[in-house]
Amino acid sequence: MKNIDFHQLYIITKYSFLQEIRYKRSLKGKKHSYRTFISMLFIYIFSGLMMGFLSAQINLYSAAFFSSALFMILIGNFILLEFPTLITGPEDFSAYSSLPITSSTYFYAKVLTVLIFVTIFSFCYSLPGAFLLFQKTGNFLVFPGFIYPQFAGGIFISLLIINFYGILLRFVPLQTIRKVSTTLNFLLFFIFYGGYFLIFQYLKSYAHLFKVNYQGFFIFFPNAWGSSLFILGDNPYAILSLFLSLFVPVILLLASKRIISIDFAERIAEQTLMSPKKKKRNKNSRSSVLWKTFEEKAMALLIRSNFTHDVQFKLSILTIIPLTILYFIIVLFVYKGSLENPFTQSGILGFHKTLFLYVAIGFFPFYIKSALAYSQDAEASWIFFTTAYNRLNLILATRKFVFIFFMLPYFLLFFIIYIIMAGVIIPVILHFLVVIILAYIQTNIFLFFMTDIPFSKKPQRGRMLLSLLARMSISVLLPVPLYVFVIFLYPQPLFYGIL
Numbered sequence: 276m277k278n279i280d281f282h283q284l285y286i287i288t289k290y291s292f293l294q295e296i297r298y299k300r301s302l303k304g305k306k307h308s309y310r311t312f313i314s315m316l317f318i319y320i321f322s323g324l325m326m327g328f329l330s331a332q333i334n335l336y337s338a339a340f341f342s343s344a345l346f347m348i349l350i351g352n353f354i355l356l357e358f359p360t361l362i363t364g365p366e367d368f369s370a371y372s373s374l375p376i377t378s379s380t381y382f383y384a385k386v387l388t389v390l391i392f393v394t395i396f397s398f399c400y401s402l403p404g405a406f407l408l409f410q411k412t413g414n415f416l417v418f419p420g421f422i423y424p425q426f427a428g429g430i431f432i433s434l435l436i437i438n439f440y441g442i443l444l445r446f447v448p449l450q451t452i453r454k455v456s457t458t459l460n461f462l463l464f465f466i467f468y469g470g471y472f473l474i475f476q477y478l479k480s481y482a483h484l485f486k487v488n489y490q491g492f493f494i495f496f497p498n499a500w501g502s503s504l505f506i507l508g509d510n511p512y513a514i515l516s517l518f519l520s521l522f523v524p525v526i527l528l529l530a531s532k533r534i535i536s537i538d539f540a541e542r543i544a545e546q547t548l549m550s551p552k553k554k555k556r557n558k559n560s561r562s563s564v565l566w567k568t569f570e571e572k573a574m575a576l577l578i579r580s581n582f583t584h585d586v587q588f589k590l591s592i593l594t595i596i597p598l599t600i601l602y603f604i605i606v607l608f609v610y611k612g613s614l615e616n617p618f619t620q621s622g623i624l625g626f627h628k629t630l631f632l633y634v635a636i637g638f639f640p641f642y643i644k645s646a647l648a649y650s651q652d653a654e655a656s657w658i659f660f661t662t663a664y665n666r667l668n669l670i671l672a673t674r675k676f677v678f679i680f681f682m683l684p685y686f687l688l689f690f691i692i693y694i695i696m697a698g699v700i701i702p703v704i705l706h707f708l709v710v711i712i713l714a715y716i717q718t719n720i721f722l723f724f725m726t727d728i729p730f731s732k733k734p735q736r737g738r739m740l741l742s743l744l745a746r747m748s749i750s751v752l753l754p755v756p757l758y759v760f761v762i763f764l765y766p767q768p769l770f771y772g773i774l
Contacts, residue, residue: 278380319349319399343428347432573669613628626762656730689707713756
């Protein structure tokens with residue numbers, strides 16, 4: 276502690292924390308917003324509430340055991356994604372390498388920043404479940420008993436990921452790790468989003484599967500260590516498990532001193548500056564006959580290239596696939612719906628059970644247009660602001676590419692599944708003709724309000740879940756008129772004849 280400058284410790288901790296919770300609203304960097312941090316808090320509250328309903332159905336130890344496991348996954352994914360900015364990275368090397376900062380000051384400042392985040396997130400995550408358990412038991416001791424396992428598990432997994440990340444960076448490039456962590460974040464998002472719907476449907480029927488009793492081998496499960504508070508007087512291994520929840524993080528903290536350092540930040544900076552190998556382009560490739568104007572050709576090349584190389588943008592577009600699968604599961608197994616000929620009496624009467632599927636279709640164009648606005652290389656968008664181009668033509672060119680290369684293939688996949696399940700072809704073709712027309716109208720409405728230049732904004736941490744509710748509310752622009760068509764117009768012979 277002698278080599279620690281407490282003033283520098285405060286400044287570095289404050290800077291690291293603010294750098295993580297806010298993002299620049301403009302390329303000039305004068306305006307900031309905390310919406311992304313609020314959305315991250317909402318993720319933890321949302322997940323904690325989901326686990327809270329499960330916790331209220333099982334015993335206290337099982338509740339802490341499974342809730343802690345989920346929280347460790349959330350925190351581990353957060354640390355993995357934000358390692359270069361939260362722990363140590365190229366920006367730290369450029370900011371601190373020329374300053375008289377001791378290694379101990381830098382180390383403890385970063386550890387303190389992680390501790391602050393784990394504390395905030397653990398309270399947001401565990402308080403909903405603790406309140407539900409308190410309503411069930413009436414005992415105030417469930418608050419510390421339920422919160423401590425999340426906090427202890429979060430500290431353990433954070434330090435474990437830091438050490439693992441440091442070892443991994445010695446053998447694997449930083450960009451490869453980021454691609455993998457982005458993919459994991461994408462998959463976890465749908466696990467939680469899908470679990471929200473399914474857990475309320477099957478909680479009472481399958482809650483007994485989540486009831487566990489402490490076993491001797493649980494001593495190897497980190498999520499069982501802090502949970503041992505609930506069985507201190509019942510199991511001889513409980514004290515040892517509780518000791519491990521304090522002792523192991525200390526060992527990991529001492530081991531991470533070599534990783535949380537400015538020297539290690541320099542090594543990451545060197546990896547970042549190494550230029551990746553460029554793929555050879557086919558010089559003989561010609562522009563598609565679909566693109567007539569210069570704006571259309573430019574947008575086709577830009578979006579196609581970003582979809583190939585930008586993992587975050589690619590996953591944003593591919594979001595619709597697991598989302599549609601999730602909606603199919605909900606419609607077929609939760610709502611007990613079936614895809615039938617929408618022009619028959621049974622198809623019309625049961626159409627409301629399948630309406631949830633069309634939320635995904637209405638959701639897709641809005642999601643694509645929103646994803647198109649963000650890129651890690653947003654600074655390169657300066658060319659749009661220094662070139663004499665027609666903004667309207669650029670937006671229309673974006674709409675054309677999105678509709679042809681993203682939406683039509685999705686409609687085709689949806690169409691094939693519908694034909695297989697309905698067993699008819701002509702009525703399904705007519706039905707999807709109506710769906711495509713309505714989706715095209717909806718896309719044009721979105722473009723009227725969303726006029727951002729493609730790839731001109733920096734991606735924001737936690738933006739996905741925060742904007743999901745707004746997107747879902749706007750996506751009803753397709754299901755609502757479609758429901759009106761099916762219920763009131765499909766039974767009319769004149770309408771069927773026009774189609």
